[in-house]
Amino acid sequence: MDTAALTEKVAAKAVPIYIMGKRYEVPEALTIMKAMEYAGYQYIRGCGCRGGVCGACATVYRKAGDYKIYTGLACQTVVEPDMYLAQIPFYPANRATYDFESAEPTPETVFKLYPELFRCVACNACTKVCPMDVEVLDYVSALKRGDLKAAAEISFDCIQCGLCASRCMGEMAQYHIAQLARRLAGGKLAAKAEHLGKMCADIEGGAFADLLGGLKSMSVDELKKVYTEREMEPHMGADEWTPASSHGLA
Amino acid sequence: MPYTPELKELIKAVERTRPERVERKRRGEEIPFLSLDERKERLKFHPDFKEEGRRPLQVGPSKGYAIAHEIADLLEAGSRVDPDRIDLSAPAYTTDVLVIGGGGAGTSAAILAAERGANVILATKLRHGDANTMMAEGGIQAATKGHKDSPYFHYLDVMGGGHFTNVPELVETLVTQAPDAIRWLEHQGVNFTKQADGTLETIHGGGTSRKRMHYAADITGAEIMRTIRDEARNHADRISVLEFSPAVELVLDESGHCAGAVLYNMETEEYFVIRAKAVIMATGGCGRLHIQGFMTTNHYGATADGIVLGYRAGVPVAFLHTVQYHPTGIVFPEQAEGILITEKFRGAGANLVNVEGNQFVNEREPRDVEAASIIKECVHEGKGVPTPTGRLGIWLDSPMIEQLAGEGTVKREFPGKYILYKRFDIDISKEPMLIYPTLHYQNGGLEFRPSGETCVPGLFIAGEVAGGIHGANRLMGNSLLDIIVFGRIAGTSAADYLAAGVSEGKLSLDHVRAYNAEVDAAGVSDGRVAPAIIPNYTDPAVRERQLTAHYVGNVR
Known part of the structure; x- marks a missing residue:
């Protein structure tokens, strides 16, 4: 639904907000993003998924009479009266280029690519500013200790909006370092799925070529019959479940 | 915003039937899947089957093929x-x-x-x-x-x-x-x-x-x-x-x-x-x-x-x-309208229930069947849950997951949605989500x-x-x-x-010239241009006052 229709339906009372210092009256129930569109803006930058996962619409705001810095995603944060806001659609950040194939999943790989990691003074501004409530300082500390797995886990909800980098006393781009840690942890430290390799080998060996050829040559009615009669894995059952018939398996 | 007192009252119906639904789920008792014929009947409630929703294309390589007006508008431009x-x-x-x-x-x-x-x-x-x-x-x-x-x-x-x-x-x-x-x-x-x-x-x-x-x-x-x-x-x-x-x-x-x-x-x-x-x-x-x-x-x-x-x-x-409508999009709170609630909630055991607290469809039907069932329940059976802005929705009973898989499961398995709702003062490990089909996939x-x-x-x-x-x-x-x-x-x-x-031959846009000529000859464009690039969400009242702004299509 477009903003105008929404506004009409909500028929909410208007509240004043200050977009980059300039006052606009907007309906009280809108998100910052919809409020800016209501005010007359058309987004090019600062708007992405509109669902809180892409990191395009990081917004910084203060409230009248309050010294604190607040942050939020424009697409997720509801306007408040007398909020003073600015979006930060881009913040410059240093990202190291590396060869993932040859990269060792060791602390040294991270330290070498991002020596600025040790400029962290543990001020915690990164954690305070994170709109996703990621414990940024905790994963930075894990990285300094060389615990890539912990850093990968703690940073998992990061949407790479860049607000942490904008506030960092050590001038690092935490989210790029976390990305490196997650890839090393996921691709090189976690155990590989053995069943996956086996299935790939079966497919490469042509184990299903005849079965699929058979399905492809069926009439729609024949296919519907096979489809309807296929055995369903029980919903609450264990992973080890096996079907009654081995037809269709390797 | 949190659920209104009216919605909190309606949630009681979900809570009343929950213990029995949890027991049924534990016993592996599900609403039976629809047969292929029943699916066909159910799909008549799907938006794809609304004849007035589409028209045959008048130009181009698939001329005569009927598709949604909104896409046809762009192809006939x-x-x-x-x-x-x-x-x-x-x-x-x-x-x-x-x-x-x-x-x-x-x-x-x-x-x-x-x-x-x-x-x-x-x-x-x-x-x-x-x-x-x-x-x-x-x-x-x-x-x-x-x-x-x-x-x-x-x-x-x-x-x-x-x-x-x-x-x-x-x-x-x-x-x-x-x-x-x-x-x-x-x-x-x-x-x-x-x-x-x-x-x-x-x-x-x-x-x-x-x-x-x-x-x-x-x-x-x-x-x-x-x-x-x-x-x-x-x-x-x-x-x-x-x-x-x-x-x-x-x-x-x-x-x-x-x-x-x-x-x-x-x-x-x-x-x-x-x-x-x-x-x-x-x-x-x-x-x-x-x-x-x-x-x-x-x-x-x-x-x-x-x-x-x-x-x-x-x-x-x-x-x-x-076009695919995802069965479960957020319909309340309105600020989050349209946002997808992953099917994984249903995979983890959450029921879909109507305003009376009753199930009406197996939660693992294909998406179009599931969406059609929700639309039918709300629009045709009158058992939707009314929102404060006059829309209808169905409950997705996420707190069930806590009872089936242990306390803390919702927060652990669905951190993204847990946080999103928390911002609106709704705890989805304790209160259900209100959903309705949302346009999802071409x-x-x-x-x-x-x-x-x-x-x-x-x-x-x-x-x-x-x-x-x-x-x-x-x-x-x-x-x-x-x-x-x-x-x-x-x-x-x-x-x-x-x-x-x-x-590497000489570059050409003759195909565009030819297409423009075809659109003109068919007399269908009504001055429209395409591609759209971005949607138009600016308040129309503001646009009316933008006396010197120049828009080509939606783009200023």
């Missing part, structure tokens, strides 16, 4: 720019492969083409990674567990979900390449949810006969997207990224081969030409066209641009008469082959812009799969095409 004003003699960039679109399909294609030695420009309308891929939550299907599953069963499920209309060769490619796609992602460092020994966790999705949905918590798409984007950035020597630069036309050469594109720098408002030996179209879907007025889960740039460009260049469209698109080729030499496609894989309805988890499988294929095919030698 003139070009944004007069082709005579574009200087094709001085391209701003020259490259081997131009990838249009920076989501999962385009990024996979760029990596594979670069690994085969091609120089690649990846041009994207918003930022690299601003795509529906980023938003996909539930998972990615692949038959990876040989003791119970195989591409044979995956094939059957895909065909059944698509009502047996899918292109068989495309489905075969999808299901046989699926495990290798997962292996590639695992190798790239995607943190799939796993057991300690490396076994991938898998669950059911709507329409699956085996548990083959792999996932990375509830942000599977984001985890995949940020990982492969990182890999693309590591290939900076071969992959250049142009952001905020949507393509507005394809460029052909005098022999009809695709040879580049006209792009628009949205910030400096310049149009410029990229010359390429091959083009990969990976522009995604159309949710922001708000078909039949539905809310959408899609990202800001999902406006079907690639369909328009490909169609003008001569590629027919297929399966575009069907089932159809441009016609293509399993190799990624189209009927225009040098033009390859991958991802949501393509049609045929999913037939008339896609199953959950097959879109993340499709973008990786066909993205990698398109990148490889484009590199092979280059290696075979491409003659």
Whole structure:
């Protein structure tokens, strides 16, 4: 639904907000993003998924009479009266280029690519500013200790909006370092799925070529019959479940 | 905002029936699946079956084919720019492969083409990674567990979900390449949810006969997207990224081969030409066209641009008469309207219940059947839950999951949605979610082959812009799969095409001139231009007062 229709339906009372210092009256129930569109803006930058996962619409705001810095995603944060806001659609950040194939999943790989990691003074501004409530300082500390797995886990909800980098006393781009840690942890430290390799080998060996050829040559009615009669894995059952018939398996 | 007192009162009906529903779930008692005939009857409540919602195309290679008005409006429109004003003699960039679109399909294609030695420009309308891929939550299907599953069963499920209309060769490619796609992602460092020994966790999705949905918590798409984007950035020597630069036309050469594109720098408002030996179209879907007025889960740039460009260049469209409505989009709180609630909630045991607290459909029917059932329950049976703004919804009983799988499960397994609702003072481990179908996916698109080729030499496609894989309805988890499988294929095919030698002829926009003439002759454009590029969300009252602003289509 477009903003105008929404506004009409909500028929909410208007509240004043200050977009980059300039006052606009907007309906009280809108998100910052919809409020800016209501005010007359058309987004090019600062708007992405509109669902809180892409990191395009990081917004910084203060409230009248309050010294604190607040942050939020424009697409997720509801306007408040007398909020003073600015979006930060881009913040410059240093990202190291590396060869993932040859990269060792060791602390040294991270330290070498991002020596600025040790400029962290543990001020915690990164954690305070994170709109996703990621414990940024905790994963930075894990990285300094060389615990890539912990850093990968703690940073998992990061949407790479860049607000942490904008506030960092050590001038690092935490989210790029976390990305490196997650890839090393996921691709090189976690155990590989053995069943996956086996299935790939079966497919490469042509184990299903005849079965699929058979399905492809069926009439729609024949296919519907096979489809309807296929055995369903029980919903609450264990992973080890096996079907009654081995037809269709390797 | 939290639930209103009225809604809190209605939640009591859900709480009253919950203990009994939990018991039934524990005993494995489900509402029976509909038979194929019953599905057919149920689908009459699906928006695709509303005749007044579509019209036959009057122009182009698929003339006579009836599709949604909102897409037809774009196909029956003139070009944004007069082709005579574009200087094709001085391209701003020259490259081997131009990838249009920076989501999962385009990024996979760029990596594979670069690994085969091609120089690649990846041009994207918003930022690299601003795509529906980023938003996909539930998972990615692949038959990876040989003791119970195989591409044979995956094939059957895909065909059944698509009502047996899918292109068989495309489905075969999808299901046989699926495990290798997962292996590639695992190798790239995607943190799939796993057991300690490396076994991938898998669950059911709507329409699956085996548990083959792999996932990375509830942000599977984001985890995949940020990982492969990182890999693309590591290939900076071969992959250049142009952001905020949507393509507005394809460029052909005098022999009809695709040879580049006209792009628009949205910030400096310049149009410029990229010359390429091959083009990969990976522009995604159309949710922001708000078909039949539905809310959408899609990202800001999902406006079907690639369909328009490909169609003008001569590629027919297929399966575009069907659009997928995800059964469970947020309908309250209104600020979050349209946002997708992953099917995984239902996979984990949450029931769908009506205003009386009763179940009315099995929670794992294919998406179109599920959506049609919800619409029927709300609109035709009068058992929807009214929202404060006059909409209707159905409860998705997430607190059940806590009782089935233990306290804390909702927060642990669905951290993204838990946080989102927390912001509105709703704790979804204690209160159910209010949902309604939301426009989610373009089932159809441009016609293509399993190799990624189209009927225009040098033009390859991958991802949501393509049609045929999913037939008339896609199953959950097959879109993340499709973008990786066909993205990698398109990148490889484009590199092979280059290696075979491409003659570089004179660039031409004659196909655009011819298309404009056809649109004029049919008298259907009403002055419209396409592609849309971005939706129009500015308050109309403000637009009326913008007396000197100049809009071409939606873009100022």
